Amino acid sequence: MLGLLSIAxxxxxxxxxxxxxxxxxxxxxxxxxxxxxxxxxxxxxNLPSNDKYMPSIGNGHIATNIFSDTVYxxxxxxxxxxxxxxxxxxxxxxxxxxxxxTHHPYSPVYSLDTREGVFKVRVDRERSVVTQRIYAHRFYxxxxxxxxxxxxxxxxxPNFVNQEIWIAIKLMPGPDSKDIAFQxxxxxxxxxxxxxxxxxxxxxxxxxxxxxxxxEVCAYWTSVPDHLVVPQHGSRVFTFVMTADxxxxxxxxxxxxxxxEDGEVLFQKHVEHWEQLYQQGGMDIEGNLELAKIVNGIWxxxxxxxxxxxxxxxxxxxxxLSPTGLARGGTFEDYxxxxxxxxxxxxxxxxxxxxxxxxxxxLQYRLDTAYVAxxxxxxxxxxxxxxxxxxxxxxxxxxxxxxxxxxxxEQHISGCISFAIRQYLATTRDEEWLKHGGCDxxxxxxxxxxxxxxxxxxxxxxxxxxxxxxxxDHRNVNNSVFTNVVAGYSIYVSCLxxxxxxxxDPDHWADIAWSLALPYDQELDYHPQFTGYKxxxxxxxxxxxxxxxxxxxxxxxxxxxxxxxxxxxVTRENGPAMTWSMHTIxxxxxDDEKKAEAMFNMSYKGFVREPFKVxxxxxxxxxxxxxxxxxxxxxxxxxMFGYAGVSIHLDRLEINKPRLxxxxxxxxxxxxxxxxxxxxxxxxxxxxxxxxxSLDDNWRLVLNDGKYNITLAPGITVILPGSGPFTVRSExxxxxxLPTDIIGQNYLRPIGT
Ligand SMILES: *[C@@H]1O[C@H](CO)[C@@H](O)[C@H](O)[C@H]1NC(C)=O
Ligand SMILES: *[C@@H]1O[C@H](CO)[C@@H](O)[C@H](O)[C@H]1NC(C)=O
Ligand SMILES: *[C@@H]1O[C@H](CO)[C@@H](O)[C@H](O)[C@H]1NC(C)=O
Ligand SMILES: *[C@@H]1O[C@H](CO)[C@@H](O)[C@H](O)[C@H]1NC(C)=O
Ligand SMILES: *[C@@H]1O[C@H](CO)[C@@H](O)[C@H](O)[C@H]1NC(C)=O
Ligand SMILES: *[C@@H]1O[C@H](CO)[C@@H](O)[C@H](O)[C@H]1NC(C)=O
Ligand SMILES: *[C@@H]1O[C@H](CO)[C@@H](O)[C@H](O)[C@H]1NC(C)=O
Ligand SMILES: *[C@@H]1O[C@H](CO)[C@@H](O)[C@H](O)[C@H]1NC(C)=O
Ligand SMILES: *[C@@H]1O[C@H](CO)[C@@H](O)[C@H](O)[C@H]1NC(C)=O
Numbered sequence: 001m002l003g004l005l006s007i008a009x010x011x012x013x014x015x016x017x018x019x020x021x022x023x024x025x026x027x028x029x030x031x032x033x034x035x036x037x038x039x040x041x042x043x044x045x046n047l048p049s050n051d052k053y054m055p056s057i058g059n060g061h062i063a064t065n066i067f068s069d070t071v072y073x074x075x076x077x078x079x080x081x082x083x084x085x086x087x088x089x090x091x092x093x094x095x096x097x098x099x100x101x102t103h104h105p106y107s108p109v110y111s112l113d114t115r116e117g118v119f120k121v122r123v124d125r126e127r128s129v130v131t132q133r134i135y136a137h138r139f140y141x142x143x144x145x146x147x148x149x150x151x152x153x154x155x156x157x158p159n160f161v162n163q164e165i166w167i168a169i170k171l172m173p174g175p176d177s178k179d180i181a182f183q184x185x186x187x188x189x190x191x192x193x194x195x196x197x198x199x200x201x202x203x204x205x206x207x208x209x210x211x212x213x214x215x216e217v218c219a220y221w222t223s224v225p226d227h228l229v230v231p232q233h234g235s236r237v238f239t240f241v242m243t244a245d246x247x248x249x250x251x252x253x254x255x256x257x258x259x260x261e262d263g264e265v266l267f268q269k270h271v272e273h274w275e276q277l278y279q280q281g282g283m284d285i286e287g288n289l290e291l292a293k294i295v296n297g298i299w300x301x302x303x304x305x306x307x308x309x310x311x312x313x314x315x316x317x318x319x320x321l322s323p324t325g326l327a328r329g330g331t332f333e334d335y336x337x338x339x340x341x342x343x344x345x346x347x348x349x350x351x352x353x354x355x356x357x358x359x360x361x362x363l364q365y366r367l368d369t370a371y372v373a374x375x376x377x378x379x380x381x382x383x384x385x386x387x388x389x390x391x392x393x394x395x396x397x398x399x400x401x402x403x404x405x406x407x408x409x410e411q412h413i414s415g416c417i418s419f420a421i422r423q424y425l426a427t428t429r430d431e432e433w434l435k436h437g438g439c440d441x442x443x444x445x446x447x448x449x450x451x452x453x454x455x456x457x458x459x460x461x462x463x464x465x466x467x468x469x470x471x472x473d474h475r476n477v478n479n480s481v482f483t484n485v486v487a488g489y490s491i492y493v494s495c496l497x498x499x500x501x502x503x504x505d506p507d508h509w510a511d512i513a514w515s516l517a518l519p520y521d522q523e524l525d526y527h528p529q530f531t532g533y534k535x536x537x538x539x540x541x542x543x544x545x546x547x548x549x550x551x552x553x554x555x556x557x558x559x560x561x562x563x564x565x566x567x568x569x570v571t572r573e574n575g576p577a578m579t580w581s582m583h584t585i586x587x588x589x590x591d592d593e594k595k596a597e598a599m600f601n602m603s604y605k606g607f608v609r610e611p612f613k614v615x616x617x618x619x620x621x622x623x624x625x626x627x628x629x630x631x632x633x634x635x636x637x638x639x640m641f642g643y644a645g646v647s648i649h650l651d652r653l654e655i656n657k658p659r660l661x662x663x664x665x666x667x668x669x670x671x672x673x674x675x676x677x678x679x680x681x682x683x684x685x686x687x688x689x690x691x692x693x694s695l696d697d698n699w700r701l702v703l704n705d706g707k708y709n710i711t712l713a714p715g716i717t718v719i720l721p722g723s724g725p726f727t728v729r730s731e732x733x734x735x736x737x738l739p740t741d742i743i744g745q746n747y748l749r750p751i752g753t
Pocket of ligand 3: 280671
């Protein structure tokens, strides 16, 4: 207990909120060079000296950091409430070639291939070439596979006539798990191979009401000898497998099936599934290798933490995309695998446009835990659904004991979920989803905000008091401008559900949304973050500037510029990357490309660690949480919604002023999904093209190229002249005037502070 308290105390002193657990300087840890000229492969002769900059492999069910002693699994947590964290399974898949463990004359090359989803080690020895492939199989999703291919060199060496080739290896699973009481592993023989297995129960339930029983997990793994033997002129692939699941039969079946496959066929099947993911969508950058690599790295890490669409056995429920992905999040580390607003606000938007099926999965996690959010609203004296700031297995609040304020005040998360839903509906018009849980959540989030808004008879406006905006340096404030705007939007979004689920008191709700207090300083023409914000006070991260984007809240150009300029000057040095991603988008919106480039630069330089493009929460020499998906998500948004100029509206997809990212010669976004259509946007120095791969029969789409209306058809490519705005529309959908679509009107009345 004391130990835990002291960690909490350190965190509190360093930065006072969750943003910056592990904020300590990273002294002495070195990064190494990426020597690969290919944009999708990251290679190096030397691994980074600090293990936390190692890359991960994963498939949404199971994941591990390469050469770590830990494997994590979707939905497997241990610890009560604020102590809940990903439960550690020993890495019975961590196999090392001895020639990479100790000093050897051969220099291994380590590569992460982001298109194949494989980590490779290649050792060129005197008599053989050894290649190790490590991957979390995309089809056999319970399995982490290690394959070691030994190819004898054919040249004749009289010193080694008739001698076999020996390759020393070692299984390094690490110590026993402190989270799971695994039983003593049991050996058995299966088709001539020795297999080990062990099952265990997690030690502590997250919450006894919602999780009365511990979780059982079972692992199977092939026995690993201390060396491999290959005949002098031979070549062989050795396959080692570890499987894990909550269901013992599933883990066992998977292992049996994987071992029945021919090694190369097994590998090809994995690569094909990754290839399919790559085909569905992506962002290709030419002319700026650094940028192209970072973007490929981001999509690789995201997809590694998202579930497979096709798998040998049915998948378990998906428990969300947390700020450092599936491969990280142990005790008090890297946000423990919890889910935050980071998912909906930072990772979700780019995923939505390229992989809407995954956007649906991310929202499903909220639907699955909505009944717990209903209870949280009740406990805190509100109505509807109040989503916790942090959630893991059950959906109860699991914020660390260090930082209760974020859990109490950062209520904007419920509004952020509602906004993500609005974006999902705008691009999919998914009526089935609305009917089956979507409207329940939308209407209840609206109800929550309606119950939080209190009329002030002096101003005639509704206040939302005692909250914290995204700027966690200011707690317990009133009328946080960001919170009030997402709250107002949430109430409006419920209009999409009026066919299924009536608002409890529609007139009252409309009145609230129309009359929420929105801090605005008329004299200085900018948005103070909250009522009583004192100009000059430093802030942690982007907050009020999020009104312009992602919220697309209508305001005058001058106001937008003033917000950007002012908040840039008061944002603290050691904040997270997303702040600068959003400043980049802002400056692109106001057409200051030079300033945008400087902000763009700030949004990733110093955050990305070589050679594997692992992101840190904080800029060098600090690190904070790693591998920081949230920062990556902000960065992708800059490319998608900033440089490419895409925006999502209820009645249209818009492309406004598409531009090339700095120093790129071509920028292609493949597989944009809009109302079932599959579109590709290709931006070059002097032209922008939109091509249509396929269309959904349910929606006729019309492109307006600034002058003409063009009905889209599969196979056509349209050159978009000038800077737009270009729009793609279908017939109007619901009769809802959503605020973000009434550009130029302030649906929230501005007030003085
Ligand atoms: C491989 O290296 C480990 C130590 O890292 C050592 O214990 C083991 O004996 C070595 N195996 C062989 C076959 O040399
Ligand atoms: C475990 O998986 C097997 C095979 O898929 C299934 O028949 C069985 O019902 C599952 N057990 C549980 C407890 O879910
Ligand atoms: C979308 O278009 C891309 C690029 O033309 C293609 O590779 C992909 O298969 C298409 N995806 C779907 C889901 O139609
Ligand atoms: C915030 O609102 C609460 C409740 O209305 C009030 O008690 C408090 O004084 C307000 N705080 C500030 C700083 O205005
Ligand atoms: C926006 O600009 C217009 C015209 O300059 C002005 O009338 C209006 O008051 C401005 N709106 C705000 C919120 O300042
Ligand atoms: C980019 O950022 C680095 C430091 O992170 C700085 O040295 C460099 O001057 C910046 N370049 C531009 C164009 O802003
Ligand atoms: C673009 O290239 C120029 C010249 O090499 C460099 O100064 C600038 O920092 C680059 N910008 C970015 C964002 O990489
Ligand atoms: C773009 O257009 C400009 C002016 O018309 C021309 O000088 C330049 O070569 C073109 N660039 C490319 C890449 O076509
Ligand atoms: C294009 O279609 C819109 C309605 O979708 C219509 O308002 C507009 O006038 C049309 N423009 C042209 C040039 O036909």
